[in-house]
Amino acid sequence: MTLYLQFLIDAILLSGIYALMSLGLSLSLGVTRILNFTHGEAVMLAAYGAFWPFFLFGTDPLLALPVIIVLAFLAGAGLFRFFLQDMIKVPHFNQILLTFGIALVLQNIAVILWHGDLRSATPDYALEAIDLGVAFIPVGRLIGFGLAVVLSGALFVWLRYTFAGRAVRALAEHRDAAALMGIDILKTYRLSFGISTALAAASGVILSMISPISPFLGLSALIKSIEIIVLGGIGSLVGTILGALILGVAETAVAYFVPDGSGWAPGVGFSLLFLILILRPRGVRGQAVEI
Amino acid sequence: MIKPLLSWFGPLLLAVLLAAIASTGGRATDWVFQVAVIIPLAISWNVMSGAGLLSLGQSAFWGIGYFASAIVSHASHGSFGESLLVSLAAGALTGIALAILTGRLRGVFFAIATLALSEGLRVVATMLPDFTGGAAGIYVNSALMPAQSTLMATAIGFAGVSLLASLILARSPMQLALRAMRDNEHASQMLGINPLFYRTLVAGGCGAMAAVGGCLAGWRGGYVTPEIAFDLNYAILAQIAPILGGIYTVPGPILGAAAVVVLSELTRLLLAQEGYGLLVYGLVLALAIKYMPFGIYGSLLARIRSKAARIDQSHAPAASPDWADDRSAKSDVELDVRGLSAGYGEAEVLRDVSFELKRGEVICLLGPNGAGKTTLTRALMGLLPAGGTVTFQGQSMLDRPTHERVNKGIALVPEGRQVFPNLTVEDNLLLGAYAARARSARLKKLDEIYALFPRLSERRAQQAGLMSGGEQQMLALGRAMMSEPELLILDEPSLGLAPKIIVSVFDAVKKIADTGISIVIVEQNAFAGLSIADRFYVLGRGRIVRSGDRSNIEGILSDPNSLLGISEPDQATEKAGGCVA
Numbered sequence: 001m002t003l004y005l006q007f008l009i010d011a012i013l014l015s016g017i018y019a020l021m022s023l024g025l026s027l028s029l030g031v032t033r034i035l036n037f038t039h040g041e042a043v044m045l046a047a048y049g050a051f052w053p054f055f056l057f058g059t060d061p062l063l064a065l066p067v068i069i070v071l072a073f074l075a076g077a078g079l080f081r082f083f084l085q086d087m088i089k090v091p092h093f094n095q096i097l098l099t100f101g102i103a104l105v106l107q108n109i110a111v112i113l114w115h116g117d118l119r120s121a122t123p124d125y126a127l128e129a130i131d132l133g134v135a136f137i138p139v140g141r142l143i144g145f146g147l148a149v150v151l152s153g154a155l156f157v158w159l160r161y162t163f164a165g166r167a168v169r170a171l172a173e174h175r176d177a178a179a180l181m182g183i184d185i186l187k188t189y190r191l192s193f194g195i196s197t198a199l200a201a202a203s204g205v206i207l208s209m210i211s212p213i214s215p216f217l218g219l220s221a222l223i224k225s226i227e228i229i230v231l232g233g234i235g236s237l238v239g240t241i242l243g244a245l246i247l248g249v250a251e252t253a254v255a256y257f258v259p260d261g262s263g264w265a266p267g268v269g270f271s272l273l274f275l276i277l278i279l280r281p282r283g284v285r286g287q288a289v290e291i
Numbered sequence: 292m293i294k295p296l297l298s299w300f301g302p303l304l305l306a307v308l309l310a311a312i313a314s315t316g317g318r319a320t321d322w323v324f325q326v327a328v329i330i331p332l333a334i335s336w337n338v339m340s341g342a343g344l345l346s347l348g349q350s351a352f353w354g355i356g357y358f359a360s361a362i363v364s365h366a367s368h369g370s371f372g373e374s375l376l377v378s379l380a381a382g383a384l385t386g387i388a389l390a391i392l393t394g395r396l397r398g399v400f401f402a403i404a405t406l407a408l409s410e411g412l413r414v415v416a417t418m419l420p421d422f423t424g425g426a427a428g429i430y431v432n433s434a435l436m437p438a439q440s441t442l443m444a445t446a447i448g449f450a451g452v453s454l455l456a457s458l459i460l461a462r463s464p465m466q467l468a469l470r471a472m473r474d475n476e477h478a479s480q481m482l483g484i485n486p487l488f489y490r491t492l493v494a495g496g497c498g499a500m501a502a503v504g505g506c507l508a509g510w511r512g513g514y515v516t517p518e519i520a521f522d523l524n525y526a527i528l529a530q531i532a533p534i535l536g537g538i539y540t541v542p543g544p545i546l547g548a549a550a551v552v553v554l555s556e557l558t559r560l561l562l563a564q565e566g567y568g569l570l571v572y573g574l575v576l577a578l579a580i581k582y583m584p585f586g587i588y589g590s591l592l593a594r595i596r597s598k599a600a601r602i603d604q605s606h607a608p609a610a611s612p613d614w615a616d617d618r619s620a621k622s623d624v625e626l627d628v629r630g631l632s633a634g635y636g637e638a639e640v641l642r643d644v645s646f647e648l649k650r651g652e653v654i655c656l657l658g659p660n661g662a663g664k665t666t667l668t669r670a671l672m673g674l675l676p677a678g679g680t681v682t683f684q685g686q687s688m689l690d691r692p693t694h695e696r697v698n699k700g701i702a703l704v705p706e707g708r709q710v711f712p713n714l715t716v717e718d719n720l721l722l723g724a725y726a727a728r729a730r731s732a733r734l735k736k737l738d739e740i741y742a743l744f745p746r747l748s749e750r751r752a753q754q755a756g757l758m759s760g761g762e763q764q765m766l767a768l769g770r771a772m773m774s775e776p777e778l779l780i781l782d783e784p785s786l787g788l789a790p791k792i793i794v795s796v797f798d799a800v801k802k803i804a805d806t807g808i809s810i811v812i813v814e815q816n817a818f819a820g821l822s823i824a825d826r827f828y829v830l831g832r833g834r835i836v837r838s839g840d841r842s843n844i845e846g847i848l849s850d851p852n853s854l855l856g857i858s859e860p861d862q863a864t865e866k867a868g869g870c871v872a
Contacts, residue, residue: 035399035402035403083577083581087581090584092398092399093340093345093398094580094584096345096347096399096402097530097534097576097580098576098577098580098581100347100530100573100576101572101573101574101575101576101577101580102573102577103573104527104569104570104572104573104576105570105573105574105577106573107573108566108567108568108569108570108573109566109570110566111565111566111569111570112564112565112566112567112570115565163721163725163730166714166718166721166725167722167725169711169713169714169718170711170714170722170725173712173713173714174709174711176669176674176705176709177705177709177710177711178711178722179672179673179674179692179693179694179697180672180674180693180697180702180703180705180709180771181697181722181723181725181726181770181774182693182694182697182698182725182726182727182729182774183694183725184692184694185692185693185694215566219523223406223407223410226403226406226407227403227407230400230403260418263414263417263418264414264418266410266414267411267414267415267418269407270407270408270410270411270414271411273403273407274392274404274407274411277392277393277396277400277404281396281400
């Protein structure tokens with residue numbers, strides 16, 4: 001019983017962090033139809049952004065978080081402005097490969113600067129756990145989960161109730177019609193790339209608090225995010241959250257109940273991806289936009 | 292004459308390069324070998340991309356072949372030749388399985404699946420140590436190692452076979468089917484092309500090709516771990532080589548493979564530290580995609596073509612007259628369109644369309660299917676690039692983006708309504724007031740629209756996509772009115788609606804016109820359009836062919852055949868079916 005309760009706690013905490021990691025990618029893909037391969041690198045760079053102040057000055061990653069979010073927003077908007085804005089009409093192939101190339105550059109700048117070693121920025125309190133008697137709640141993951149809930153909630157409220165948020169949703173549904181509403185398409189694209197990157201960065205800071213980081217973190221974060229988005233259904237943010245829940249639960253289950261499970265965990269998303277592609281290629285929630 | 296010659300440029304350059312490298316000795320054989328095994332890898336990626344199968348995980352096939360070298364020789368003491376056959380079969384089967392499993396996936400999805408496949412295989416290889424040696428790796432059975440010269444000859448031979456295969460494919464009728472699939476898989480299906488069959492064929496063949504390349508590399512490497520075999524490096528090499536050389540072309544992958552190997556060896560010589568190699572690949576990939584999307588081969592070709600084109604330039608048409616100077620300064624002209632031309636790519640749909648609209652006037656632009664009606668409305672709104680001049684309230688519009696035109700007071704109700712289907716009715720309407728000119732007064736305007744269309748008020752919380760065509764048309768109209776336009780353009784508001792609904796839509800348009808807003812109705816349904824118009828124009832084959840005022844309209848409404856009489860004889864048949872509903 002205790003095992004199952006602990007499993008449930010771990011699965012849900014992991015799912016929350018996964019949701020935050022993938023929501024941004026889901027947003028930018030749904031709005032611009034460009035799959036941004038630098039998304040994972042934003043997670044990785046933000047993790048280092050939290051690590052260095054912590055390592056050098058003992059700065060709490062949570063204090064660095066607002067600064068990192070702002071910088072990431074600017075970087076994401078800048079990425080769109082300077083690399084993708086003049087390429088919105090070229091085939092998707094080229095856009096994907098361009099962001100893939102940029103991602104490679106970012107990853108390997110990190111490899112060159114910081115080498116492949118594992119590091120972590122875990123403050124002492126994040127290592128503690130709340131003892132419930134029957135199960136433990138790891139504090140670091142709980143904080144991460146809380147942040148994920150707050151930031152995702154803020155995203156949903158912003159999309160639902162503000163003019164800019166409504167413009168983003170309109171653009172995801174119909175580009176020309178959105179332009180006819182007087183929406184500045186390119187500005188809205190930049191905005192969604194900025195928000196997307198900021199959310200990725202927030203998840204990177206959380207990851208640095210709860211697990212070791214390396215320059216190769218970005219690729220696995222990217223692949224997980226993509227798996228989550230496809231699981232949930234492209235273009236649906238609610239679907240993305242469901243996808244994160246499915247992946248989080250499945251990975252935790254494999255780690256808990258399969259011998260040698262933690263080694264297999266990275267393969268879980270891959271298997272789920274193929275399963276969903278065969279059974280229900282439009283995702284759990286149904287694909288909301290055509291790519 | 293030049294093109295067939297140029298298609299041999301690649302192999303020729305390769306031969307020169309190989310000769311040059313071979314003469315330097317030392318590491319040169321390494322270079323040659325690498326080029327030779329990367330060629331099949333690059334060709335396999337290129338052929339798959341050419342069929343619309345963008346692979347980001349070509350290392351999956353490569354890695355399977357790489358492992359085959361060690362597993363076959365080690366576990367079952369199979370020979371070099373047998374391992375090649377095994378890798379060929381395993382690569383083909385993996386490709387076929389991938390194609391079938393991802394049968395319904397296009398573009399991005401397929402790319403994701405390949406990336407996941409490669410990473411997944413790496414995990415599997417690591418977690419099955421009994422079979423693959425696990426993370427510790429496995430050695431190729433050195434007792435069975437062929438002579439280095441045999442290995443080299445086989446690699447060069449196989450590169451040649453791959454090149455030949457891609458050359459034959461490029462000349463075969465199948466190439467056309469693959470191109471159609473790349474362009475638009477749905478459309479290709481309607482032409483009788485079975486995408487699944489071709490996908491399976493292409494993925495199987497390319498999987499086999501890449502796997503054999505990997506197997507050869509495995510024999511030369513002598514040692515395999517999951518990290519080495521499924522190294523994403525090779526997935527990246529597989530993309531960079533064709534892109535750098537010239538994507539979708541036959542010589543591209545060969546040129547690119549040579550360039551990439553030279554590049555990576557130079558990087559290794561100059562910047563030995565980990566990371567620089569991939570950094571350079573990333574830079575090259577990004578720069579090539581952005582600044583040289585047709586690659587080395589493509590830019591060579593373009594240079595030759597531009598020489599040929601220079602001769603033709605004397606035939607270019609003279610620049611169109613500058614209508615801007617001639618602009619009428621009359622203050623009551625709301626919209627002045629002069630010499631408007633627009634189209635899609637090379638196909639010009641509108642040629643020299645001129646008309647004007649006075650403030651508060653309602654005009655109807657009539658035209659049959661294909662006359663360019665929707666092209667005209669899109670050009671007026673800036674959704675399509677256009678030539679000529681469009682002057683709204685004395686200000687030139689053509690160089691402004693769509694959202695600025697909306698903010699100046701032009702609104703379009705687009706063809707097919709284009710409501711935001713997953714948003715609520717109210718969200719759709721509020722989006723109509725997104726423009727700064729309308730945003731502050733949006734709630735007042737919302738009440739006005741609900742008063743005009745009570746139906747929308749009842750359904751304000753419903754998803755727009757769930758409403759009937761007539762209701763959606765009301766919503767599109769209301770949404771356009773939310774931006775407080777001074778000029779309203781309607782593109783076929785009657786399209787797909789029952790006659791009774793059409794009447795109520797045009798009643799609403801009439802009410803809007805009575806408030807003094809200038810209106811352009813673009814219609815195929817002459818009765819509906821003319822019923823509320825002050826003047827009309829007839830658009831045929833991309834230009835204005837006739838125009839008329841109220842007196843003509845009354846004549847037409849009482850005698851529909853008179854519309855046929857005022858159009859050009861060669862359009863009469865079209866109009867009979869199109870305009871007079």
